[in-house]
Amino acid sequence: MGARALLEALPLLLPGLPARELRAGSLLVAREVDGGALEVRVSYPAVVTVDLRVVAPTSVYSASTDKAFKYNEGVRFAPLPAIMQARKKPLDTKNLSDLTSEKPRIRYVKYEAPPARKAGSKVADVDALLDKLKNEAKAL
Amino acid sequence: MANVLVVAEFSEGKVKKTTHSAVTFARTAAAALGGTYSILVLGSNAGTAADELSKLGAAKVLVAEDAKLEHYFAETYAPTVAAVAKDYAVVVAAASAFGKDLLPRVAGKLEAGYAADITDVLPSGSTLQYKRPMYAGNAFGICVLESAIQVVTVRQSAFAAAEPSGAAAAIEKVAVVGGGQAAARIEFVKFDQVKNERPELAEARVVVAGGRALKEQFYELLNPLADTLSAAIGASRAACDNGYCAPDLQVGQTGKVVAPGLYFAVGISGAIQHLAGMKSSKVIVTINKDGDAPIFQVSDYGIVGDLFKILPELTEKLKAIKAG
Numbered sequence: 001m002g003a004r005a006l007l008e009a010l011p012l013l014l015p016g017l018p019a020r021e022l023r024a025g026s027l028l029v030a031r032e033v034d035g036g037a038l039e040v041r042v043s044y045p046a047v048v049t050v051d052l053r054v055v056a057p058t059s060v061y062s063a064s065t066d067k068a069f070k071y072n073e074g075v076r077f078a079p080l081p082a083i084m085q086a087r088k089k090p091l092d093t094k095n096l097s098d099l100t101s102e103k104p105r106i107r108y109v110k111y112e113a114p115p116a117r118k119a120g121s122k123v124a125d126v127d128a129l130l131d132k133l134k135n136e137a138k139a140l
Numbered sequence: 141m142a143n144v145l146v147v148a149e150f151s152e153g154k155v156k157k158t159t160h161s162a163v164t165f166a167r168t169a170a171a172a173l174g175g176t177y178s179i180l181v182l183g184s185n186a187g188t189a190a191d192e193l194s195k196l197g198a199a200k201v202l203v204a205e206d207a208k209l210e211h212y213f214a215e216t217y218a219p220t221v222a223a224v225a226k227d228y229a230v231v232v233a234a235a236s237a238f239g240k241d242l243l244p245r246v247a248g249k250l251e252a253g254y255a256a257d258i259t260d261v262l263p264s265g266s267t268l269q270y271k272r273p274m275y276a277g278n279a280f281g282i283c284v285l286e287s288a289i290q291v292v293t294v295r296q297s298a299f300a301a302a303e304p305s306g307a308a309a310a311i312e313k314v315a316v317v318g319g320g321q322a323a324a325r326i327e328f329v330k331f332d333q334v335k336n337e338r339p340e341l342a343e344a345r346v347v348v349a350g351g352r353a354l355k356e357q358f359y360e361l362l363n364p365l366a367d368t369l370s371a372a373i374g375a376s377r378a379a380c381d382n383g384y385c386a387p388d389l390q391v392g393q394t395g396k397v398v399a400p401g402l403y404f405a406v407g408i409s410g411a412i413q414h415l416a417g418m419k420s421s422k423v424i425v426t427i428n429k430d431g432d433a434p435i436f437q438v439s440d441y442g443i444v445g446d447l448f449k450i451l452p453e454l455t456e457k458l459k460a461i462k463a464g
Contacts, residue, residue: 059154110413112282119439120442124443126443
């Protein structure tokens, strides 16, 4: 399937939060948007991105996970044997031109450094800060 | 025809301020291309926004109204935007959560070039060059898009809000195009709204932002200061991820980009991703117990000390100033 056809067919959720429930054929996900949290159901196939909270102890359940099961808090490390096995997998290098004939549609003509911001001064206490804000920066 | 299409952001019966920044871009771009600009608004009751939008100096206001558009999804909105965009040279929206979600899909459907989060537009002959931040704001790239239709999102803080101007524009209905397979695979379940009485973070004149150091006392400490200054509250990613505050308060590369007149960074060390979202603020004030924190390198004024003592004192003294 070409990139365009994929786009026509697939919903994309960005950035997804922990999947609440996996069901045959669909996925219920919570998504943070401006002003609240949105829950949507997507049916497969779909593309979902997740943020780091997806590894919380009760974030993900599949049909075969016991409902009472909890993962450990924090990062889930891959077991050493799995890491060793992964290292032995063949790496297949492909040229970009083999994968797509599309040309980039964006071309950079030049680059610029952003205006530098000068570090300001440290003030001793709140009174000094308010004095500076009022009289020097006129920000109040 | 080298005309510009602005996609308006409209929710809960209101046109979002972000739209006005996109209109400012459209005025510059249309002038450079020798064309006009039109505004497209979508939604289940988008017609109610048409009057307000018609005062912004556009050639036309296009309304796509359909019950299917009640809940925003890129999958359901993009086909209509793409269909309308076929008659335009440039499609623009603000780089808000809405624009950053919708326009890439529109660009994909049109097989158009896409420049995200631009901070400036530089007309060069009859082509437009776009300036956009790269590498977390450590460089600016100036790019051109080489496709028949160009799609851009603009950084709200870099484009002033457009004032109403000119005669009222004609209002036209446009057909809503079905979303196809992708839209059929996504279904609205529910939306838990969090009420926020404060000014919008991206538009506020003063922003009070807190970091991980505030812990569970995030709101307890920042609310009084924000109330005193009529400020919006922002946060670092660490504070959001730890659940000390709402996730949409995040300021930074992956959150909101703000450029208020006055920015307070309280208990924020100043990771480069955070700086990317607030470095353009006019005056930056830092309160941090670590005098070597990188945030001090971009601050105008800093106090090294315990924020749990300094913040209440600052709030009290500011209240006194405002009252006096």
